Amino acid sequence: MITLKTTLGDIKIELDFDKAPITAKNFQQYVEDGFYDGTIFHRVIKGFMAQGGGFSSGMGEKETRASIENEASNGLGNKRGTLAMARTQDPHSASAQFFINLADNDFLDFKNESTQGWGYCVFGEVVEGMDIVDKMTLVETGRMGFHDDVPKEEIIIESAIAE
Amino acid sequence: MSHFIPEQVTYFIADLHLAQNRPDITACFLSFLKNQAPQAEKLYILGDLFESWIGDDDDCPFVTDVAAALLALKKTGTEILFIHGNRDFLLGRKFADKSGMILLPEVSLIDLYGKPVVILHGDTLCTRDIAYQAFRKKSRSWWWQTMVKSLPLFIRRKIAANYRQRSAAATAMKAQDIMDVTPQEVVNCMERYHCNLMIHGHTHRPDIHELDVNNHEAKRIVLGDWYEQGAWLKVTKDKTELLYQPFISKP
Numbered sequence: 466m467i468t469l470k471t472t473l474g475d476i477k478i479e480l481d482f483d484k485a486p487i488t489a490k491n492f493q494q495y496v497e498d499g500f501y502d503g504t505i506f507h508r509v510i511k512g513f514m515a516q517g518g519g520f521s522s523g524m525g526e527k528e529t530r531a532s533i534e535n536e537a538s539n540g541l542g543n544k545r546g547t548l549a550m551a552r553t554q555d556p557h558s559a560s561a562q563f564f565i566n567l568a569d570n571d572f573l574d575f576k577n578e579s580t581q582g583w584g585y586c587v588f589g590e591v592v593e594g595m596d597i598v599d600k601m602t603l604v605e606t607g608r609m610g611f612h613d614d615v616p617k618e619e620i621i622i623e624s625a626i627a628e
Numbered sequence: 629m630s631h632f633i634p635e636q637v638t639y640f641i642a643d644l645h646l647a648q649n650r651p652d653i654t655a656c657f658l659s660f661l662k663n664q665a666p667q668a669e670k671l672y673i674l675g676d677l678f679e680s681w682i683g684d685d686d687d688c689p690f691v692t693d694v695a696a697a698l699l700a701l702k703k704t705g706t707e708i709l710f711i712h713g714n715r716d717f718l719l720g721r722k723f724a725d726k727s728g729m730i731l732l733p734e735v736s737l738i739d740l741y742g743k744p745v746v747i748l749h750g751d752t753l754c755t756r757d758i759a760y761q762a763f764r765k766k767s768r769s770w771w772w773q774t775m776v777k778s779l780p781l782f783i784r785r786k787i788a789a790n791y792r793q794r795s796a797a798a799t800a801m802k803a804q805d806i807m808d809v810t811p812q813e814v815v816n817c818m819e820r821y822h823c824n825l826m827i828h829g830h831t832h833r834p835d836i837h838e839l840d841v842n843n844h845e846a847k848r849i850v851l852g853d854w855y856e857q858g859a860w861l862k863v864t865k866d867k868t869e870l871l872y873q874p875f876i877s878k879p
Contacts, residue, residue, distance in 0.1 A: 513864070559631075579704040611630070
């Protein structure tokens with residue numbers, strides 16, 4: 466169990482080590498290293514998802530470990546309340562950034578092993594504090610540098626704890 | 629490189645009036661196809677993509693470039709759906725195949741994130757333009773189209789060139805030159821398709837109108853033309869926006 470202590474409240478997450486072993490371990494490692502402490506949710510879109518874990522307060526991008534293999538073909542769907550890894554166009558480019566699905570986003574699921582079809586790997590689920598996640602969408606968002614949908618009032622992960 | 633989770637997006641465009649003598653419009657469109665459109669699961673083109681269309685056998689480089697750019701978009705996974713306009717109604721399956729587009733009926737009912745939406749070019753809503761509606765009827769008949777398509781390419785090119793010369797205003801067809809829709813026809817059309825959202829182009833009067841259809845709230849979204857800027861409608865699950873892109877000014 467992981468607890469994200471945010472400025473809006475606590476979010477408890479269960480990782481799926483069975484279906485997404487590499488991704489779950491990777492996430493747990495970042496938590497134990499204290500990597501997420503002081504990071505923000507930097508892209509929040511109501512009815513879609515809340516993305517975080519890569520930028521510190523003030524939108525400074527953090528140095529990550531190497532990227533990991535994409536395990537999106539594990540059968541887990543991007544349903545509301547699930548956590549999945551963010552990545553670039555390259556399917557195997559996830560490192561620390563993750564997102565919480567705010568709706569059933571089936572179109573992000575694995576379809577096939579192509580650049581377009583690989584999808585986004587689900588590796589965990591919010592088991593407590595989904596109301597805190599929903600509160601994130603009430604914060605006004607805007608453009609900041611090259612980024613859209615950035616909450617104007619920072620939503621900070623003060624600490625992430627593995628139990 | 630940014631970790632960007634693509635939102636489910638649908639784009640609607642119309643009235644680009646692409647023409648060989650307007651490279652600024654073409655440049656803006658090619659940039660849209662490269663930079664914005666690949667994000668989308670679907671791109672709907674609601675007519676008048678081209679200023680004129682003389683036949684799918686037209687092999688001028690400008691048309692070939694546009695087809696190649698559309699096909700490249702399709703290969704990124706974006707579905708491209710096309711409804712004919714009053715300018716490019718002769719565009720056929722051959723060109724559609726070449727550019728990876730699916731041709732839709734002139735009035736189509738689609739599902740947009742769970743909501744039914746009626747989409748069309750919009751010229752059929754302008755019922756007060758009697759002369760145009762008469763021409764429309766004639767030009768959609770098989771005999772008229774067979775006659776035009778059987779003319780040699782060079783003659784069709786000449787007819788199109790003459791037409792362009794005659795209409796001196798071809799560089800900027802303003803909204804006031806085009807008749808607006810007949811309000812009752814809008815209501816009739818939405819009733820026929822049992823939906824409360826309509827998206828169309830043609831009138832060059834981009835706007836989102838709130839209206840009443842049988843005591844139900846309804847919306848009519850009019851797409852913008854591309855004579856002076858790029859214009860597209862971006863729809864996501866919870867946002868509908870008309871967006872504009874200025875042309876890149878020449879140095």
